[in-house]
Amino acid sequence: MSRDPPDDLFLRACRGEPVERVPVWIMRQAGRYLPEYRAVREKHDFLAMCKTPELAAEVTLLPVRRLGVDAAIVFADILLPLEAMGAELRFLAGEGPHFPEPVRRYQDLGRLRRPDVQATLGYVFEALRLVRRELDGLGPGGRVPVIGFGGTPWTLAAYLVEGGGSKQFEHLLAWSYRDPKGLGELLDKVAEVSADYLAGQLEAGAQAIQLFDSWGGLLDRDRWDTLARPPLERVIARLRRDRPEAPLIYYVNGGAHLLPALATLPVDVLSVDWRLPLSEVRRIVSPGKTLQGNLDPAALLAPIPEIERRTEAMLAEGAGGPHVANLGHGILKDTPPEHAAAFVRTVKGRSAAEDRLWRGRCEPNTLRS
Amino acid sequence: MSRDPPDDLFLRACRGEPVERVPVWIMRQAGRYLPEYRAVREKHDFLAMCKTPELAAEVTLLPVRRLGVDAAIVFADILLPLEAMGAELRFLAGEGPHFPEPVRRYQDLGRLRRPDVQATLGYVFEALRLVRRELDGLGPGGRVPVIGFGGTPWTLAAYLVEGGGSKQFEHLLAWSYRDPKGLGELLDKVAEVSADYLAGQLEAGAQAIQLFDSWGGLLDRDRWDTLARPPLERVIARLRRDRPEAPLIYYVNGGAHLLPALATLPVDVLSVDWRLPLSEVRRIVSPGKTLQGNLDPAALLAPIPEIERRTEAMLAEGAGGPHVANLGHGILKDTPPEHAAAFVRTVKGRSAAEDRLWRGRCEPNTLRS
Numbered sequence: 001m002s003r004d005p006p007d008d009l010f011l012r013a014c015r016g017e018p019v020e021r022v023p024v025w026i027m028r029q030a031g032r033y034l035p036e037y038r039a040v041r042e043k044h045d046f047l048a049m050c051k052t053p054e055l056a057a058e059v060t061l062l063p064v065r066r067l068g069v070d071a072a073i074v075f076a077d078i079l080l081p082l083e084a085m086g087a088e089l090r091f092l093a094g095e096g097p098h099f100p101e102p103v104r105r106y107q108d109l110g111r112l113r114r115p116d117v118q119a120t121l122g123y124v125f126e127a128l129r130l131v132r133r134e135l136d137g138l139g140p141g142g143r144v145p146v147i148g149f150g151g152t153p154w155t156l157a158a159y160l161v162e163g164g165g166s167k168q169f170e171h172l173l174a175w176s177y178r179d180p181k182g183l184g185e186l187l188d189k190v191a192e193v194s195a196d197y198l199a200g201q202l203e204a205g206a207q208a209i210q211l212f213d214s215w216g217g218l219l220d221r222d223r224w225d226t227l228a229r230p231p232l233e234r235v236i237a238r239l240r241r242d243r244p245e246a247p248l249i250y251y252v253n254g255g256a257h258l259l260p261a262l263a264t265l266p267v268d269v270l271s272v273d274w275r276l277p278l279s280e281v282r283r284i285v286s287p288g289k290t291l292q293g294n295l296d297p298a299a300l301l302a303p304i305p306e307i308e309r310r311t312e313a314m315l316a317e318g319a320g321g322p323h324v325a326n327l328g329h330g331i332l333k334d335t336p337p338e339h340a341a342a343f344v345r346t347v348k349g350r351s352a353a354e355d356r357l358w359r360g361r362c363e364p365n366t367l368r369s
Numbered sequence: 370m371s372r373d374p375p376d377d378l379f380l381r382a383c384r385g386e387p388v389e390r391v392p393v394w395i396m397r398q399a400g401r402y403l404p405e406y407r408a409v410r411e412k413h414d415f416l417a418m419c420k421t422p423e424l425a426a427e428v429t430l431l432p433v434r435r436l437g438v439d440a441a442i443v444f445a446d447i448l449l450p451l452e453a454m455g456a457e458l459r460f461l462a463g464e465g466p467h468f469p470e471p472v473r474r475y476q477d478l479g480r481l482r483r484p485d486v487q488a489t490l491g492y493v494f495e496a497l498r499l500v501r502r503e504l505d506g507l508g509p510g511g512r513v514p515v516i517g518f519g520g521t522p523w524t525l526a527a528y529l530v531e532g533g534g535s536k537q538f539e540h541l542l543a544w545s546y547r548d549p550k551g552l553g554e555l556l557d558k559v560a561e562v563s564a565d566y567l568a569g570q571l572e573a574g575a576q577a578i579q580l581f582d583s584w585g586g587l588l589d590r591d592r593w594d595t596l597a598r599p600p601l602e603r604v605i606a607r608l609r610r611d612r613p614e615a616p617l618i619y620y621v622n623g624g625a626h627l628l629p630a631l632a633t634l635p636v637d638v639l640s641v642d643w644r645l646p647l648s649e650v651r652r653i654v655s656p657g658k659t660l661q662g663n664l665d666p667a668a669l670l671a672p673i674p675e676i677e678r679r680t681e682a683m684l685a686e687g688a689g690g691p692h693v694a695n696l697g698h699g700i701l702k703d704t705p706p707e708h709a710a711a712f713v714r715t716v717k718g719r720s721a722a723e724d725r726l727w728r729g730r731c732e733p734n735t736l737r738s
Contacts, residue, residue: 165536170701173667177675217623220644220665254586256626257644275589275626296589298542306546332539 008145010071014208014247014268016290016322022315023070024347025147026340027251028330029063030075034337036062046091050076051123057130064135064144066337067344071144071208072131074201076124078151078212081197082160084120085112085189095164102163104171106182112189117196124148124197125204132205147249148206150198152213153191153235154228157183160190169218176227183227191231195238202243209239210249210271217254221261229261236266249292253329259284274299274328278317290322297327300339307339311346377514379440383577383616383637385659385691391684392439393716394516395709396620397699398432399444403706405431415460419445420492426499433504433513435706436713440513440577441500443570445493447520447581450566451529451559453489454481464533471532473540475551481558486565493566494573501574516618517575519567521582522560522604523597526552529559538587545596552596560600564607571612578608579618579640586623590630598630605635618661622698628653643668643697647686659691666696669708676708680715 010023031037037059040049049055056075064072079097083089090098103112118125131146151159159165161172161183175183198209216228236248251271252258262270263285271292272281278291285291299310315325325347331340379392400406406428409418418424425444433441448466452458459467472481487494500515520528528534530541530552544552567578585597605617620640621627631639632654640661641650647660654660668679684694694716700709 167534168667168698168701170667170670170703173665174670174701174703177665177668177671217644220646254623275586277589296542296546298537298539299546301539301543302546329537332537332543334539334543 008207010145010324011207011247013322013324014249014290016268016288019322022318022323022325022347024325024344025069025071025073026063026067026331026343027073027327029067029069029073029340030059031331032333033331033335033340034062034066036066046077047089050080053123053126053130056123056127057134060127060131060146061134063340064142067341068348069144069344070348071147072135073147073149073210074124074128074131074206076127076149078149078156078214079159080121080124081117081150081193082156082190084115084117084197085193086115087112087160097159098164099160100163102171103157103160103186104175106179106185109182109186109189112186114189114193114196117193117200121197121200125200128201128204128206145207146205147208147210148198148201148204149210149212150194150201152211152216152228152250153187153194153231154219154224155213155215156190156194157186158215158218161186169215172215173218176223180227184231187227187231188234191234195235198235198239199242202239202246206246208247208249210251211235211267213250213252213255216252216258219258221258224258225261229265233266240266247290251292263289269324271324271326272328278314278323279320282320287321290324291318292324292326294318294326294328295343297329297332297335300327300331300335300343302339304339304342307342308346311343312350315347315350377576379514379693380576380616382691382693383618383659385637385657388691391687391692391694391716393694393713394438394440394442395432395436395700395712396442396696398436398438398442398709399428400700401702402700402704402709403431403435405435415446416458419449422492422495422499425492425496426503429496429500429515430503432709433511436710437717438513438713440516441504442516442518442579443493443497443500443575445496445518447518447525447583448528449490449493450486450519450562451525453484453486453566454558454562455484456481456529466528467533468529469532471540472529472555473544475548475554478551478555478558481555483558483562483565486562486569490566490569494569497570497573497575514576515574516577516579517567517570517573518579518581519563519570519604521580521585521597521619522556522563522600523588523593524582524584525559525563526555527584527587530555538584541584542587545592549596553600556596556600557603560603564604567604567608568611571608571615575615577616577618579620580604580636582619582621582624585621585627588627590627593627594630598634602635609635620661632658638693640693640695641697647683647692648689651689656690659693660687661693661695663687663695663697664712666698666701666704669696669700669704669712671708673708673711676711677715680712684716 013019013023060072060075063069087099092098135143158172247268249269249271250267253273256276269290269292272294274294274296295314382388382392429441429444432438456468461467504512527541616637618638619636622642625645638659638661641663643663643665664683
């Protein structure tokens with residue numbers, strides 16, 4: 001199995017190395033907006049798809065073939081390691097994830113174990129191996145890297161404490177004010193398992209890891225630094241130690257107020273939502289940090305010329321430093337696939353033009369193809 | 370009926386005039402966390418409570434008596450004017466508001482009328498008159514002003530287009546990208562009725578108006594300026610013209626990225642969530658603007674000493690300019706009433722001490738009692 005071709009566009013952009021154009025992929029690119037995905041999903045429930053490596057690998061590859069994105073991301077769910085820790089997990093039709101027995105007090109921590117991730121989550125690793133084998137078969141022209149992913153400890157704990165999604169996450173926040181030490185122990189346990197799980201994904205062939213902090217934005221900056229950062233940094237340290245060459249990407253939604261804290265998070269890429277222009281994010285975090293994002297997913301519901309216009313504006317905003325084009329949040333299920341394709345095409349076409357090169361760190365004539 | 374006593378603490382703070390201490394009230398202070406509220410609610414459904422002036426006035430006054438807040442806010446719902454425009458509105462148990470026939474296309478606008486607000490929303494005005502009569506009866510010691518309120522046009526349209534609350538408001542956002550002019554016409558219609566309705570609240574005795582922009586934070590700053598601001602400014606202009614002495618308060622949740630735009634919104638008070646410290650908000654918007662907020666509502670679930678500590682920290686953050694103490698979002702339904710009382714007591718006690726006076730615009734010896 002080949003590993004991390006040194007000339008891969010996406011990996012180079014993540015590391016802030018010279019690139020000939022901005023790479024592009026789409027959060028939730030292997031999702032419900034694709035008819036091919038829905039065809040598989042009609043025959044299998046969501047968890048079964050996650051747990052059947054052949055199916056997970058199949059849908060992982062769909063957007064690579066259909067859209068020509070520059071990276072695949074393994075099909076899985078951030079909550080799988082919580083199930084492996086002993087929390088029963090259900091996906092209710094139309095309602096999303098549900099933990100029938102949420103963890104809400106220090107005393108509940110006894111219910112959670114540190115699992116052998118090979119034994120409990122090996123299906124994700126196997127999916128990654130299948131994806132890598134398939135992608136490597138495509139040869140240098142079509143081969144793209146595959147991203148592994150997980151939730152941050154804070155975000156995983158949010159679901160586990162609340163028992164699922166929530167508008168206000170009041171059980172989580174109540175615990176954080178009532179007993180921050182007890183919640184801290186939960187976060188530590190989750191971090192330990194996350195680190196094992198993500199290290200396993202890298203071992204199985206993932207070439208980068210994205211950490212989703214979907215609910216980090218619930219916290220003010222001080223509380224994010226105190227509660228959410230330490231367990232996250234332990235996960236990051238483990239992945240860095242195991243595999244220093246794999247870029248780490250941190251994604252937060254609704255986190256504009258956290259940016260000054262995120263500037264010092266030891267990851268390669270900061271992936272942001274659409275609420276602030278990339279140029280403003282860059283001013284706050286540092287000109288050299290690779291940014292990922294950040295078209296509003298709803299913009300893909302506009303007519304194609306408007307998508308092209310907004311994608312170009314986003315590329316211009318990102319042009320002041322290293323950039324990986326993406327949406328600011330997961331693609332919406334009502335997005336026409338040809339609109340997603342227009343987004344990818346616009347990035348690949350437009351950013352290849354010389355005037356769109358990122359001029360900060362390389363001259364056009366020094367570019368590697 | 371007496372109107373706007375010139376020495377009222379809350380109104381003076383809103384206007385940035387000298388105050389002897391920081392006033393305090395709580396968003397959703399007449400709500401489900403109060404057993405007296407739940408007792409009324411058990412016998413009447415939510416809309417019936419809104420539409421029965423005696424009941425609405427009764428619950429409006431509960432927190433004035435129980436907590437000693439410095440302002441009442443009339444019991445109502447932001448969606449009532451949409452119902453008056455012809456949109457059927459239901460409140461489903463445990464699920465919140467629901468419009469069975471959402472407005473999703475330009476062609477749907479024909480279903481909306483500009484109602485006579487006296488005929489359709491007179492129950493809110495009558496509740497305000499009852500509240501004022503009751504408060505005025507309390508005499509100068511106990512008398513507090515009453516706040517009227519409504520949603521911003523953007524936020525009202527959000528519910529009407531989506532058909533209720535939503536995680537991603539994708540119908541609304543899709544329309545905004547697909548047909549911004551058509552959506553603009555909906556916003557104009559809603560603004561017109563909102564202005565009539567809020568002017569009617571002021572006429573009936575409301576002494577200030579709070580505009581809730583619950584979903585303004587979905588938009589990036591440019592789009593907020595283009596889509597959400599113009600209809601909102603028309604509402605504001607109408608209220609300013611009708612009653613220039615009534616302070617206007619604008620509240621946004623998750624709007625840290627909007628602050629540079631909000632700095633120029635012609636309102637007296639900017640009410641913000643807990644995500645940024647008040648000192649930082651002040652640096653962005655202007656030292657002279659009155660800020661309202663911003664304790665995390667979940668902090669009221671902590672033990673009382675922790676509530677006191679965090680409330681004092683919040684007062685210290687707000688001390689650089691005029692400030693109205695409040696939460697950063699509505700009080701949570703599981704909040705013990707004595708915790709809400711501790712919050713109010715801490716503001717009233719602590720901020721009365723000389724060292725907590727806002728020194729920017731007045732010296733202690735010039736204060737009016």
